[in-house]
Amino acid sequence: MSLIVxxxxxxxxxxxxxxxxxxxxxxxxxxxxxxxxxxxxxMSGETxxxxxxxxxxxxxxxxxxxxxVISTGEQVTIGLMALCLQxxxxxxxxxxxxxxxxxxxxxxxxxxxxxxxxxxLVAELKxxxxxxxxxxxxxxxxxxxxxxxxxxxxxxxxxxxxxxxxDLCEIYTDVEGIYTTDPNICADARKLKxxxxxxxxxxxxxxxxxxxxxxxxxxxxxEVPVLVRSSFSDAGGTLVCKEDKDMEKVVVSxxxxxxxxxxxxxxxxxxxxxxxxxxxxxxxxxxINVDMIVQNISHDAHxxxxxxxxxxxxxxxxKIIKEVAAVIEAKDVIGDTSxxxxxxVGAGMRSHAGIASKTFxxxxxxxxxxxxxxxxxIKISVVVDVKYTELAVRVLHEAFGLGKDExxxxxx
Amino acid sequence: MSLIVxxxxxxxxxxxxxxxxxxxxxxxxxxxxxxxxxxxxxMSGETxxxxxxxxxxxxxxxxxxxxxVISTGEQVTIGLMALCLQxxxxxxxxxxxxxxxxxxxxxxxxxxxxxxxxxxLVAELKxxxxxxxxxxxxxxxxxxxxxxxxxxxxxxxxxxxxxxxxDLCEIYTDVEGIYTTDPNICADARKLKxxxxxxxxxxxxxxxxxxxxxxxxxxxxxEVPVLVRSSFSDAGGTLVCKEDKDMEKVVVSxxxxxxxxxxxxxxxxxxxxxxxxxxxxxxxxxxINVDMIVQNISHDAHxxxxxxxxxxxxxxxxKIIKEVAAVIEAKDVIGDTSxxxxxxVGAGMRSHAGIASKTFxxxxxxxxxxxxxxxxxIKISVVVDVKYTELAVRVLHEAFGLGKDExxxxxx
Numbered sequence: 001m002s003l004i005v006x007x008x009x010x011x012x013x014x015x016x017x018x019x020x021x022x023x024x025x026x027x028x029x030x031x032x033x034x035x036x037x038x039x040x041x042x043m044s045g046e047t048x049x050x051x052x053x054x055x056x057x058x059x060x061x062x063x064x065x066x067x068x069v070i071s072t073g074e075q076v077t078i079g080l081m082a083l084c085l086q087x088x089x090x091x092x093x094x095x096x097x098x099x100x101x102x103x104x105x106x107x108x109x110x111x112x113x114x115x116x117x118x119x120x121l122v123a124e125l126k127x128x129x130x131x132x133x134x135x136x137x138x139x140x141x142x143x144x145x146x147x148x149x150x151x152x153x154x155x156x157x158x159x160x161x162x163x164x165x166x167d168l169c170e171i172y173t174d175v176e177g178i179y180t181t182d183p184n185i186c187a188d189a190r191k192l193k194x195x196x197x198x199x200x201x202x203x204x205x206x207x208x209x210x211x212x213x214x215x216x217x218x219x220x221x222x223e224v225p226v227l228v229r230s231s232f233s234d235a236g237g238t239l240v241c242k243e244d245k246d247m248e249k250v251v252v253s254x255x256x257x258x259x260x261x262x263x264x265x266x267x268x269x270x271x272x273x274x275x276x277x278x279x280x281x282x283x284x285x286x287x288i289n290v291d292m293i294v295q296n297i298s299h300d301a302h303x304x305x306x307x308x309x310x311x312x313x314x315x316x317x318x319k320i321i322k323e324v325a326a327v328i329e330a331k332d333v334i335g336d337t338s339x340x341x342x343x344x345v346g347a348g349m350r351s352h353a354g355i356a357s358k359t360f361x362x363x364x365x366x367x368x369x370x371x372x373x374x375x376x377x378i379k380i381s382v383v384v385d386v387k388y389t390e391l392a393v394r395v396l397h398e399a400f401g402l403g404k405d406e407x408x409x410x411x412x
Numbered sequence: 413m414s415l416i417v418x419x420x421x422x423x424x425x426x427x428x429x430x431x432x433x434x435x436x437x438x439x440x441x442x443x444x445x446x447x448x449x450x451x452x453x454x455m456s457g458e459t460x461x462x463x464x465x466x467x468x469x470x471x472x473x474x475x476x477x478x479x480x481v482i483s484t485g486e487q488v489t490i491g492l493m494a495l496c497l498q499x500x501x502x503x504x505x506x507x508x509x510x511x512x513x514x515x516x517x518x519x520x521x522x523x524x525x526x527x528x529x530x531x532x533l534v535a536e537l538k539x540x541x542x543x544x545x546x547x548x549x550x551x552x553x554x555x556x557x558x559x560x561x562x563x564x565x566x567x568x569x570x571x572x573x574x575x576x577x578x579d580l581c582e583i584y585t586d587v588e589g590i591y592t593t594d595p596n597i598c599a600d601a602r603k604l605k606x607x608x609x610x611x612x613x614x615x616x617x618x619x620x621x622x623x624x625x626x627x628x629x630x631x632x633x634x635e636v637p638v639l640v641r642s643s644f645s646d647a648g649g650t651l652v653c654k655e656d657k658d659m660e661k662v663v664v665s666x667x668x669x670x671x672x673x674x675x676x677x678x679x680x681x682x683x684x685x686x687x688x689x690x691x692x693x694x695x696x697x698x699x700i701n702v703d704m705i706v707q708n709i710s711h712d713a714h715x716x717x718x719x720x721x722x723x724x725x726x727x728x729x730x731k732i733i734k735e736v737a738a739v740i741e742a743k744d745v746i747g748d749t750s751x752x753x754x755x756x757v758g759a760g761m762r763s764h765a766g767i768a769s770k771t772f773x774x775x776x777x778x779x780x781x782x783x784x785x786x787x788x789x790i791k792i793s794v795v796v797d798v799k800y801t802e803l804a805v806r807v808l809h810e811a812f813g814l815g816k817d818e819x820x821x822x823x824x
Contacts, residue, residue: 016468050488056428058495065498068506069491072484076462079481083470086477094480098510099555143511 002167003035007157010044011174012231023084035125039135039157042073067108067147074134082132092130098139104146111146116163151212158215162222172231177238180402181255188403196243202345202379206256252346252400259340262314265306268331271298288313292374340389343381362399414579415447419569422456423586424643435496447537451547451569454485479520479559486546504542510551516558523558528575563624570627574634584643589650592814593667600815608655614757614791619670664758664812671752674726677718680743683710700725704786752801755793774811
């Protein structure tokens, strides 16, 4: 007997028929003798509907009451799921964040989980109850409902799996697992059987929208094995786990891309100590995350400074940077929203030289100009003109042999 | 400075524009220097939508998870109301049943309030916060969310007013107050300035759907003055309060009707001790409420037994009674759903003879046959063929002089 946490996203519980399908899968797992905790998102579209209502009520609907409204979506799905399971003759109960309890800080809208009380859940599981837990929500020390931010249900599932010392955390979604790249771009994209936490972190934060970054950090920290799979089929999925020797043999695991960033360049910045602080502190104070930063070598005591921010922060960042540029006497500020970041990710990169030069070579042959470069131990990211995104992904995917059908996929 | 509880029903908060209108009224009351507690229902239609979802999930969606789902409607409105108030520059916070806390028993779907903790609300009110409380919901001793049954938000408001020792509980609805009868039937129906708790109890349970019966019982028990008024106008409303000398002068306060009952007659029941128990115990065990009961005088050791139940219980009751009739060897069971109950209510009836005979006289003159009669200290109810409902109401309304424009109405 194992303890299994299963998380189902909004598409998987988008209507009653789908909720009933999920209930059948949950019941099957329970009938195989496992203890099952189910974590659910809101029905697809529901969170957007609720957010729209708050925006009608208030121009800046942030804080305690915003979380109060949007946390209702998950409350409805867990109730409906438990009712479906009861109809099938199973013992099932719905639990809200504060009933578990999932304790968070008080950052409404993007709260972080601080601890999870497992006593009640353990007792319910022991008595044969399927625990259906609302994803995305928690409760702060004052008893106020908090939400974890978009995609927070993944984090709820992994955190619960960690707290309960579950044998497996299954993340059910509308794709069959993690692919070497976007199958919409490369028809021969291949599903990975395994990826390491680190690779998944790079992929999650780089634009493969299957797993939320924070949930992978949680999984890595507590070594929770996470199986990403489809709720619409019985295919095997992708296991996200600790790096093992097999993985090191694979030099490159996947190619990802992200069109949601914008580039800002400050031209002819006086090159003296303390300038970087003057540029980036105001951005951080405005809660704007800066992703890539490139500073060119200095000519006649001046340099160009280029960085990327998410497109949603672009206008705010430009306003701040224009003010900063005036103060530090830079010559100009140039923004560009027509960019894409393409990344090559692989745990095996660590021990293989030449990945970077091969990347640059492949792109150069296609006439794709590289605007920025950033690297880590297990990834190389380049910024290119957005119009080259698909081309860049396709040629890199082929150049690193990712499309080959080397690995035989099991089908569950 | 007073402490005022204001309750707004589903129509009053049916969309964001209406919520904003209510918020303006709430803000005005707060700006006049009062402490304000706002109790809200779900947006009109929302509870029905949620109930329909639970019925899709489960044939008999009763219990803990049903309450979990349908309690979300109020959670959304209190969040949106607080956000609207905040947009207007007011300090406002939303509170769920378990956050107040409103403690109930564990009768999911029709829980009863056992106690209310006022500490947090009092502290918030003292610090200038408008407390926006979810109606219709509470929490049981185990921390599970409960709901109070349809119309439960009225009870929440009155119970909060009692617990907080509020100066006034205002119930805002889509009518301007309590009328001498349904204005759709009598164009000259008159709004009452005042009614006693007892009269209101008779009216509430007899079909005037403005205030929920339980809320009036609560108001009577704790002597909470309740002002029923419209959220769409500034008209004065009707005060429900302790009986005073003025009220005693008014013999009849109003005529109500109820088309939601059905009549069941058991024909030729052997007239011996213990028969009534055999008939009514199975009904009570099936949670069927019996309203009026009439037993005719006995002929040759047999009698006819007639009673009414709500139409929603009619089929179930007929099935039970047919089984009982076989056991007690009654001759036949006859059901009739084409009936209406018309009632004359008035605190002044106690000290006035002749109301009953006048009632019968008036109806007889119109050729309306009375099928059943039931009386209390302050009301007389008769069951008639449903087709005579409007006629009976109209002639009684006129006969007791209720349409006269004796009382001059203040306009707020």
